[in-house]
Amino acid sequence: MQFGATPLTPAEESLRAEVRDFLAAELPADHRPALGFAGRYDPDFSRRLAARGWVGMAIPPEYGGHGRSAVERFVVAEELLAAGAPIGAHFVADRQTGPTLLHFGTEEQRRRFLPGIAAGEIYFSLGMSEPDSGSDLASVRTRATRVDGGWTVTGTKVWTSEAHRNHFFAVLCRTSPMEEGRKHAGLSQLIVDLxxxxxxxxxxxxxDGSHHFNEVALEDVFVPDDMVLGEIGSGWQQVTSELAYERSGPDRWLSTFPVLREFVREGAGKAVADDEATVIGRLAARAWAIRALSLSVARALDAGEVPAIEAALVKEVGTRFEQDLVEALRGAAETEVDQGTGTLLQQLLAEAVLTSPSYTLRGGTTEILRSVAAKGLA
Known part of the structure; x- marks a missing residue:
């Protein structure tokens, strides 16, 4: 397991300043920050962001993208998340589906989907988890049966963010029976129209009553052959490489950052008790350390590596930090949390208290991620 120190270059810092200027101009003065990438769904904002070249950044120009690096995308995503920008519409397609199509998709699939992803107009969800499989993706029961011209898919997927509003999702399913002792074999990915x-x-x-997650039931859904993603039987290898994008980015440790920032803002100009200063200092130090790990993974992706184990560790420490931050501020704020009224801090803290339990579930549970990371230390 390798994490290299990697400061940002002057060009990357310049990009950060450019994004901050854009957000200052685009977000209204009464902007209520979203918590994480699934916090707000705003297609108009996604398209405006895409018009600046900040969606589909790592997609090559021949497919409508901008041919920029994973680190440059990291810088943009970090600023968007820190500001609580409404990026829920395009984020999964940009973070994960685009790179997967580049690595495993057919030329026809790339031409069909990538320009729309880069324009902030085509949105994807993920179809991995199932009711009875949890983080053990190899135990998925969704099955695809060969038929004339394609496949019929039957099964159920859960925690499918924004499936009620998105266009497609990539479904991990079993295309051949599970073999004794080889449960990872026989899995494939299909692109399914939602x-x-x-x-x-x-x-x-x-x-809190908000709606981002979904259960998606598939009953004999026809998927044509040209919507097979990658090779039949290679689904496990494809998904594990894909998880390096899902688990390592700033969206795994910045979901609750707007709460911390508002806590500091409300205390600006006031005398700060020693215990409050200690809380802020410890949280800031942890955030900076996790950021360094996450940025290191982005550099590795740019180098052509597949840092799946490192990404699992980033996700484990990152989402646990997000939850710890909520509990620490809940104790330090010495105020009632109120989602509908009260100060912005009270509203954000109330939302975080109710939604943060999901952070250590999505993208892999803490226990599974620790197991993956431990194997990298063996």
Missing amino acids: HADGVTISPIPYL
């Missing part, structure tokens, strides 16, 4: 016949989408609301 509006196809046989697709039923049911909400899984958060405790």
Whole structure:
């Protein structure tokens, strides 16, 4: 397991300043920050961001993208998340589906989907987790059966963010029976239209009543052969490489950053007790250390590596930090949390208290990630 120290270059710092100027101009004065990439869904904002070249940054120009690096995308994502920008519409397609299509998709698939992703107009969800499989993706029960011209897919996926509003999702399914002792074999990925016949989408609301997660039931959904993503039987290898993008980015440790920033703002100009200063200092130090790990993974991706183990560690320490931050500020704020009224800090803290339990579930549970990381230390 390798994490190299990697400061930003002057050009990357210049990009950061450019994004900050854009956000200052685009976000209204009464902007209420979103918590994380799934916090607000605003297609208009996604398209304005894309018009600046900040969606599909790592997609090559021949497919409508901008041919920029994973680190440059990291810088943009970090600023968007820190500001609580409404990036829920395009984020998964930009972070994960685009690179997957580049690595494993056919030329026809790249031409069909990548320009729309880079324009902030085509949105994808993920179809990995299932009700009975949790983080053990190799145990998925969704099956695809060969038929004339394609496949019929039957099964259920859960925690499918924004499936009720997105266009497609990449479904991990079993295309051949599980072999004894080789449960990772026989898995494939198919691109499924979320509006196809046989697709039923049911909400899984958060405790606060908001709706981002869904259960997606597939009943004999037809998927044509040209929507097979990668090679039949190579789904496990594809998904594990894909997880390096899902688990390592700033979206895994900045979801609750707007709460910390508002806590500091409310205390600006006031005398700060020693215990409050200690809380802020410890949280800031942890955030900076996790950022260094996350940035190191982005550099590795630019070098052509597949840092899946390092990404698992970043996700584990990052999402646990997000939850610890909420609890620390809840104790230090010495104020009632109120989601609907009260100060902005009270509202954000209330939202974070209700939604942060999901952070250590999405993208892999803490226990599974620790197991993956431990294997890298063996």
